[in-house]
Amino acid sequence: MNHQPANTTTANSFLPQVSVVVPIYNGEADLPDLFSCLLSQTYPKDQVEYLLVDNNSSDRTLTLLKTSAGNCPIKIHPLSENQIQSSYAARNTGIRAATGEIVVFTDADCRPQPQWLESLIQPFVNPEVVIVAGEIVALPGKTLLEQHANRQETLSQKHTLHHSFRPYGQTANLAIRRIALEKVGLFRPYLTSGGDADMCWRILLENIGRLEFAPEAIVQHRHRATLKELQSQWRRYGRSNRYLHDLHGVELMREITLQECGYRLARWFLKEVPQESVKAIAGKATLVDILNTPIGLFTARARSDGQRDAKLPENAKIIDRL
Structure with a gap:
């Protein structure tokens, strides 16, 4: 994983x-906020x-997508993935149409900043780069849990870029060359967590090219605001690690016991x-x-x-394959 500024003149062209x-x-x-962010992108x-x-939403998502596609100055293609309830299956549907x-x-629920795409694409000026991860920054939060x-x-x-097994970028802010997807395949459509790591690792294992970090390519994301949401988030992190252990041999995280929780509390x-007070x-x-x-x-126990x-x-x- 590297972070090198691209030659400005070359990158601009x-x-x-x-x-x-x-x-x-x-x-x-x-x-509404997502469309606003997409409209504000500086990339041509x-x-x-x-x-x-x-x-397969139960609200008006698909209707609003179709309406917006017809009234928008940017190219929006509304698609549906109704066979498999999984964000990775939905991403595969998008990749096939791309x-x-x-x-x-x-x-x-991410809010890409105006120069997001421009900054995320720049490192690809180097043909050796096949994956670029941008940064994810929190939207302002008011609750204690969000502040924590x-x-x-x-x-x-x-x-994730310093993961002990191999670096990877989260799909909240990630770019991949199409040729890499053609070689290693698409996301695992029935996987419910850990698909971003799995995808990046499969590409890196094939030695197709390298991963770069673009810190200026920023999307904002909201932290979990309730204990229930926080527990769900960290349980998912735990499930992800189990799945990646089974798929790639990633070392399992040490589980925290109730006895250890009691001692530390x-x-x-x-x-x-007393000290913090x-x-x-x-x-x-x-x-x-x-x-x-x-x-x-609480989060360690949930994980x-x-x-x-x-x-x-x-x-x-x-x-899945292309």
Whole structure:
């Protein structure tokens, strides 16, 4: 994984055809902001197509996509994936319809910044680059849980780009050369988590080319605001690790026990709470600092539960082809 600035003159004349694929499930509320972000892109509009794939939504997502496609100055292609309920299956539907040399991925609840595409595509001026990951930055959050996640930079690509097994980029902000997809296949359509890592690793294992990080290619994403959402997020991280263990031999994460949780909570209450409270009175700490340990234990426990309870479905081993 590299991060090298491209030659500016060459990069400015490098404007390949790009296909942006966005899977959407019940995204009616997200569509106005998403369209606004896509409209504001600085990349030449005639060089981009947007493939927005409804994944069997029960709200008005598909209707709104079709309406917007006819009234929009950018090329929007509304598509449907109704056979398999999976964001990866929806992405595959988008890839099959894509005509671009580079296929870009983001999600309906992401907010790409104006220079997102321009910055994400630039590293491809180097023919050795086949994957580019942009950065994911949190939207401003008001709740304690959002502030805690922001402090931990939970969404940032820096965690996945430094994965102990191999680097990978999350599909919230990822671009891949089409030729790589032609060689290794598409996403595993029945996989429900970990498909972004699986895809990047399959490409890197084939030695087709390398992965680059584009820190200026920014999408914003909202942190989870409730305990239920936070638990679901971290259970999914745990399931993902189990699936990647079964598919690629990734080392399983150490599971945190109830006994360990109890010990660390007691230590927190007796030692950390008094210390952080004194800092808070002096204006040097906040409630987020005081609650850092219990929130961290909650997410670690959720991840352990997800990893322990997950079982890779047999059909999740299937790789779709172009």
